[in-house]
Amino acid sequence: xxxxxxxxxxxxxxxxxxxxxxxxxxxxxxxxxxxxxxxxxxxxxxxxxxxxxxxxxxxxxxxxxxxxxxxxxxxxxxxxxxxxxxxxxxxxxxxxxxxxxxxxxxxxxxxxxxxxxxxxxxxxxxxxxxxxxxxxxxxxxxxxxxxxxxxxxxxxxxxxxxxxxxxxxxxxxxxx
Numbered sequence: 530x531x532x533x534x535x536x537x538x539x540x541x542x543x544x545x546x547x548x549x550x551x552x553x554x555x556x557x558x559x560x561x562x563x564x565x566x567x568x569x570x571x572x573x574x575x576x577x578x579x580x581x582x583x584x585x586x587x588x589x590x591x592x593x594x595x596x597x598x599x600x601x602x603x604x605x606x607x608x609x610x611x612x613x614x615x616x617x618x619x620x621x622x623x624x625x626x627x628x629x630x631x632x633x634x635x636x637x638x639x640x641x642x643x644x645x646x647x648x649x650x651x652x653x654x655x656x657x658x659x660x661x662x663x664x665x666x667x668x669x670x671x672x673x674x675x676x677x678x679x680x681x682x683x684x685x686x687x688x689x690x691x692x693x694x695x696x697x698x699x700x701x702x703x704x705x
Contacts, residue, residue: 538696540623542637543597545690546613547575557653559613567592567640567685572618588681589645594619594635595677596626608671609659616648617677621694628696629678637694639686648676 546559559575566573571591595617603610612620629635633644650672655665 537698538624538628540621540694540696542619542688542690542692542694543622544612544620545688546618546620547572548577549574550576557614557616557656558611559616559618561613564687564689565618566687567642567682569682569685571682575618577616590648590679591682592619592642592680593617593648593677594621594629594642594644594680596620596624596629597622598626599675599677603671603675606671608668610657614657615654615672615676619688619694624694624696633697634683635680635694635696637688637692639684640688641683642680643683644678645681646679647674648679649673650676 545562545565547562547565548557548559565575570588577590593616595615597612597620600610600612600620624635629644631644631646635642635644650669652665652669654660654668654672655662657668660668
């Protein structure tokens, strides 16, 4: 019996975001851009105060990925979260939420990223205009397990909106 090679799950980049350093401001929301240059250190021109000042440039937090499905779910739950609000650099469609787990590699063009860990929600989210101090704790609880995935850079390059992104083999396709 021949072995079937499992196909990879795939999707596309819906939106790209970054936030340049601006005084003491926090890294959210991030602004849309047409392309991102990914280097070994992360997203060129993107400033993340926590990663820079507290995490010593942790390579495991170089890029933040989020599925657009999460935004749709949050909006349906009454949270008007928009692209970039959660600090994501890449907003993706088509990749199932369970496809992104630590150790999984994703590729888009020449860029290869390895998922390192979940992005935990924090009090920085209180600064979003629809959250604030009064709703902050509830929003952070809502965001548990949903804020996206950090990735380290395996190979850098240029990412553009609309590019395809390929993930791990589809678990529903088995070798036979």
